[in-house]
Amino acid sequence: MSEHTHLQLACGIELAVLHLPQRRAEALDIRVLAGLADEPADRLGLARLVEQTLDKGTQQHDGRGLSDAFDEIGAMTSSWSGREMTGFSGLVLPEFFPRCVELHAEFLRTPTFPADACDVAVELGRQELLTLNDDAQGLCDKFINRQALGPILGRHAAGERETLDAVTRDDLVNFWQKHYGAGRMIVSAAGPLEPQAVAECIERAFAGFGPATQSNRDPRPIEFDAVATHHDKPTEQEQIAIALRGVPVNHDDRPAERLLLGVLGGGMSARLFTEVREKQGLAYWVGAWSENPRGSGLLMVGAATTPQRCQQTYATLLRELERVATDVTDEEVSRALAGFLVRAAVRGDQTRTRCSEQSDDIIHFGRPVPMEEKLDRLRAVTVEQVRDFAARYIAQAPRSVVTLGPEPLTA
Amino acid sequence: MSARFFNHELANGLRIVVERMDDVRSSAAGFLCRTGSRDETPDVAGVSHFLEHMCFKGTAHRSATDINIDFDRIGGQPNAFTSHDRTFYYSVTRAADLDKQIDILADMMRSVLPPDEFAMEKKVVLEEIAQSNDRIEHVAFDVLIEELFKGHPLGWPVLGYERTIDPLTRDQMHAYFQSRYAPDNMVLVAAGAVDPDELVALAEKHCDQWQPGASPSRRTVPTLHSGRVTRRLERFNQQVIALTYPAPSGISPLHETGEALAIILGGNNSRFFWAIEQEGLCPHAAAYRLDFSDCGLLILLAQCDPDKAEAVETAMRTEAKRIMTDSVTPAEIQRVRNKRRTSLAVEGESPYHRLVQVMDDVDYRGQPRTVEQRLAAVDAVGRESLAEYFASFPIDGEGLFVSVGPRAA
Structure with a gap:
């Protein structure tokens, strides 16, 4: 039951x-x-x-x-x-x-x-x-x-x-x-x-609190603007954010997207952490995440770094977005999956988190989704599906870029 | 100690404390090193925190990449934090992976501090300092601590300064590491779906060869300073003001009374909330406690429009005086008890939260406390204990007032 x-x-x-x-x-x-x-x-x-x-x-x-x-x-x-x-x-x-x-x-x-x-x-x-x-x-x-x-x-x-x-x-x-x-x-x-x-x-x-008829449940479209803008601010670090179109939470490709996000930014061996922070010491914070209004999605990556390293950090982020479609490995996908499984176990121990996730499921799937069902969808993803997702949604996709800090990007 | 807790000590002095929790699927474990920025000398300020980074950077058995990959293979969610008086390395994972979790964490505690990684990680730490300098609340906290503990090791920031991190050498870090990370200065703590016997066996396997011999602690009780300090920083838009008073230490019998006072004065539905925030003076006014083993602080803090800084300071001082003279009501005390009862029940569900609580209790009090013991301490708070608190720690005096932001004074 x-x-x-x-x-x-x-x-x-x-x-x-x-x-x-x-x-x-x-x-x-x-x-x-x-x-x-x-x-x-x-x-x-x-x-x-x-x-x-x-x-x-x-x-x-x-x-x-x-x-x-x-x-x-x-x-x-x-x-x-x-x-x-x-x-x-x-x-x-x-x-x-x-x-x-x-x-x-x-x-x-x-x-x-x-x-x-x-x-x-x-x-x-x-x-x-x-x-x-x-x-x-x-x-x-x-x-x-x-x-x-x-x-x-x-x-x-x-x-x-x-x-x-x-x-x-x-x-x-x-x-x-x-x-x-x-x-x-x-x-x-x-x-x-x-x-x-x-x-x-x-x-x-x-009972009796307004009309019982359900309303305001249709998704609104996003209006993606593929431009790069800079916002001047006298800070010590430069903030970088890059957005790409992703998929809705209830999309068939969403499990592959989640694992791709895990490969890019899910753990300590994730690509962005490794390439930006571990190998070059460019940033303390670097990450990848998604934004998901009903019926749509964005993939985001970001980092904060001092202005003289901003160009190098930005180039590294772009390079990693481009190459992930060609060389992501089975091992990386397995590690990303392990991260999701443990986070699910930890969240599963917290009543408040389980409650909130149940609401999210209704918003996005129209029903509560048992945790095992969600995990089974992740377990079923192959490395080819992750590569295919990256090729279709990331490698050459239009990007929306924002930088904030003392200096704009030069290219 | 209750059967819920398990306590053991290896021959080399490494202590092991476990809280076994029913009905959870995860396990949290970590190594507490009883060292932090107050154990540093001024020339190496920030070395404890930098060392925390370096413990992820390579051992005799694993490179930095190996550590990261091995943690990620078990979904290990590792992390660490450094404070003024402790450094804690931990991870949360599935109970079935406890052996791998302890293997990696224990290995990290014997880092070889790889020289090439040292140079690279220094850049990361400097980025972290820059990030902190962009946050006004962090800057204000650093000013507060610096002024309050002037001349004492508690007075410098945990991250250190660019001027101390930049010239720091690996040899300096190694000397500090050798003197502070001995097993007789460390505790292995675990909470969740953990078999204590299994944990002891793992500790014996991975930590038994560690040599004891931590340097004796040089910690001294600080003198707390008062007065007024303004740091003008025009790059920020808002003003952070903080009024700080001495408070009971983390092990004082009045500790829980101090917690209650902070909630009544500056928590949700508090005196600050209604007299300051809901009067439209500022959106954030709160009271916090900061505990150490030998002293404590009550910090009254607000973030506000610079033009309202004087009014907010006046309101905070008025409420601080009023709570001493216009006694706290039984209803206010009861509300604190009710909220604490719920929060303790919720925290009791989470291995991570229990891990941190047990670690804190073991470090400061010597023994962990059950949820029931913590509740009893909450129930003991009353008008009498508050009167005792105010007799020893009045909050109607000058205190240390710190103002950071675009205002000149």
């Missing part, structure tokens, strides 16, 4: 429950399918302001009272704003799970958006932009995402100074009214839970 239960609730919520009988804590993960891509173009930053203001006052509690109520059950809570969704999570001891659901439902359904809390959120948003401007790697990520994902999916949660200045309380209320509702929610739970009891608890908490 699968350890996952997948249900469509009458209220409109898509629910998945992962039964982990031996665990000491229970995790709740709520995804509202409303994010940065849903912001009006002249109100960038709005989705995060809503996320940060929802719990600052409800019909039952003021902000402090609600925080105290979460603390009374010892809940470890967090929230985040993503390009296509907003996430809220809680982790509690088993006896407090129903209360944790109730409190989440309270602020998601009945926020009052107190005027002073809205003003504070906007002011703090302005100051967060200063923080971002002091974060060279974060800024580089912002620029490469905008360039490679496009003006909609490439938005940054912090917004822009001029759009934040325009945000009013009415904007927050309108965004919440328009985009928050059970039909736009995916809920995941994990731990020593009985699925039917969880379903009843969630249904009770969210």
Whole structure:
């Protein structure tokens, strides 16, 4: 029997429950399918302001009272704003799970958006932009995402100074009214839970919260811009980011892409670490990763190095991207696979991580995917498939490049 | 010690501590070396951290590439960190690969410090220093530590300085390595799906020939300085301000009270959160503890718009004074207990988290603590222990105030 239960609730919520009988804590993960891509173009930053203001006052509690109520059950809570969704999570001891659901439902359904809390959120948003401007790697990520994902999916949660200045309380209320509702929610739970009891608890908490009809689930296309740009900044290191088109998480080629990412940047013997850091001492940080909105994907590589070594580092990154299609070995693919298997075992020991992965599976596959099924797909990949993927998607593919630091690349 | 824990010592002084965890599939293991930047002399500041890098660079049996490949073959997820008073090398892997994991980690502890790798890795460390210099919070922390511990080995950054790393020789590193990485100054720690008998057998196989003879520790208790320090750095946009007070050490009976105080003052749903962040003064205001075996710090820290730095400092000082006079409420204390109860339960699921906790307990307290013992310490926090804390470690004085960013003063 699968350890996952997948249900469509009458209220409109898509629910998945992962039964982990031996665990000491229970995790709740709520995804509202409303994010940065849903912001009006002249109100960038709005989705995060809503996320940060929802719990600052409800019909039952003021902000402090609600925080105290979460603390009374010892809940470890967090929230985040993503390009296509907003996430809220809680982790509690088993006896407090129903209360944790109730409190989440309270602020998601009945926020009052107190005027002073809205003003504070906007002011703090302005100051967060200063923080971002002091974060060279974060800024580089912002620029490469905008360039490679496009003006909609490439938005940054912090917004822009001029759009934040325009945000009013009415904007927050309108965004919440328009985009928050059970039909736009995916809920995941994990731990020593009985699925039917969880379903009843969630249904009770969210029944009547907006239309039950599912909406806002269609993928948006990325708008990939194959250009190279430089952003001047008086830092000691130069940041380099290179993006290429990849595949969606549910694509047949995705397992080969994951192993290729492992070969490039997955472990200490990975190519980028070996060629950039170990053999030439060019960087402390170098890596490869993917970005995956629903229905699309990007492959990314990046490094940070001092300006006099930037050109050499960039050339090394390009060389490795080009040669991987021709000479990746069975041994390298095996090592990349071993890394995934161990990371899966480590993640499998963490209730909160399993819960969050279950939500991701619903987003990308439309159902929870058992861990063994995912690992079997990786195990089935051959070295030829990895080479073929690299040849088709990487070797001669258009690139989007961002550098940030004191000096631009010379070529 | 509870049956959950297993303790053993080899003839050469290498101690072995294991926490056996049910219902997990992974195992975490690591070597603790009781040495860090406070054990360095000023001319080699940063050698502990650089040495940590070099331990991945080659042994009598493995080249740097071999180490990397051997770890990756078992998906070993190796890593290491260096602090002011310890260096820890660890990896997390499937329980079935414990033998290979210990083989590689133990081999690394007998690095041959290959000269060609030394020159190459020096470049990497210098890049790491440059990366740290681009982060205002790192720069501010370095200024804080330097001023607070002025003239004491705790006062220099763990990474060292470009001026000490650049001229550092392999011979200097080798001398430090020989004096600090002896088995009687090290502990092998493991947590997760680990058979203690198997671990002892592996330690005997791989570590039995290590020769004891660590140099005696020269650590001295530091004097903490107070005052006001401004470091103007116009390349940054925001201001980091930090107000630091002496606090109980990591082994003090008041340690958990200090943890609770930091949470009440500057954690989530804390006094800082409502009086500073939610008043719109700054987006990040928090209270942290930094522990050593012989002293501790309470650091009140904020990142803010430079124009609001004075207001944020005033608000932090006001809240610090208020918590001493306007006593902490039973409800605040209970909320800390509730949160700690959940976090300890969650950490108890993860071999990696338990590995780090056990390592910390063994290093500072001599013995690991169970989750139940940790909870009992949390439950013992109350208004009485807070009063005792404030009597010994008041937070209404000048403290050390550090301001880093574009403001002139």
